[in-house]
Amino acid sequence: MPNLQLAALLPTQFIVRGENHEVAYHVHVVGGSNFNWSGYTPVAKLVVGSVSVTGTSAVVNQAGGTATATFTAAQTATLPANSWGTLILYADPSANSENLHVANVYVRTSFEAIP
Numbered sequence: 001m002p003n004l005q006l007a008a009l010l011p012t013q014f015i016v017r018g019e020n021h022e023v024a025y026h027v028h029v030v031g032g033s034n035f036n037w038s039g040y041t042p043v044a045k046l047v048v049g050s051v052s053v054t055g056t057s058a059v060v061n062q063a064g065g066t067a068t069a070t071f072t073a074a075q076t077a078t079l080p081a082n083s084w085g086t087l088i089l090y091a092d093p094s095a096n097s098e099n100l101h102v103a104n105v106y107v108r109t110s111f112e113a114i115p
Contacts, residue, residue, distance in 0.1 A: 002029040002030070002035065002100065003029065003030040003091075003100075004027050004028070004029060004030065004035055004091065004100050004101065004102045005027070005028055005030055005102070005103065006025055006026065006027060006028070006102065006103045007013065007027065007028045007034075007065065008026065008028035009034045010023065010025060010037060010087075010103070011013045011033055012103045012105070012106040012108060013087055013107045013108075014108050014109065014110070015046070015048075015071075015076050015077055015078050015079060015085075015107050015110065016110045017029050017081060017105045017109055017110050017112070017113035018055065018071065018073050018075065018076060018077040018113040019076060020071065020072055020073050020076070020109055021062075021070070021071045021076055022043070022062070022068060022070045022071075023044065023055075023068065023087065023105075024063050024066065024069075024070065025066070025067060025068075025069075025089060025103075026066045026100070027065040027066075027067065027091070028063050030076050034041060034063060034064050035065040035067070035091070036062060036063050036065070036102045037059045037063075037067065037091070038062055038063075038098070039093060039094050039095065040091040040092060040093055040094065041059075041091070041092045041094065041112050042058070042059060042067035042068075042069065042089070042090075042091060042092075043049060043085075043089070043090050043091070043092045043099070044046075044057050044069030044087060044088070044089050044109060045067075045070075045087070045088045046071060046075075046076075046079065046085060046086075046088075046099055047085050047088060048079045048080050048084070048085030048086075048107065048109055049080045049083055049085065050084050051078055051079055051081075053071060053075040053076075053079070053093075054067070055069040055070050055071040055075070056065040056071075056072075057069045057070075057072075062112070065091045069089070070088075070106035076109075077113050078108045081109060081110065081111050081112070081113070082107060082109060082110070082111040083108070083109050084106065084107070085105070085107045085109065085110055086104050086105065086106065086107060087105040087106075087107050088101075088103075088104055089102040089103045089104075089105070090102050091102075
């Protein structure tokens with residue numbers, strides 16, 4: 001199993017509660033080559049306090065290691081206000097194997113939600 005890392009660090013993600021939030025990211029195998037998503041599905045979870053939501057993820061370029069994750073306005077509206085949390089990115093294998101951790105990224109939620 002390859003060890004994965006982000007090709008470039010993601011800054012702290014500011015989540016406006018009640019708005020869509022999208023993250024694009026580029027994954028490398030440790031050592032520098034692009035991660036090939038063949039046989040893996042990108043997964044992104046936002047965890048803030050006791051609330052956890054899983055976004056809709058998609059591969060942008062399979063051999064190029066890029067993917068996106070999108071969280072809906074309804075999902076971000078459920079997050080606690082004015083709080084720190086974590087965006088967890090990983091690769092979920094289609095075969096019976098362990099998930100491959102990509103990164104944990106800090107998130108901060110807005111004080112007010114957009115109605």
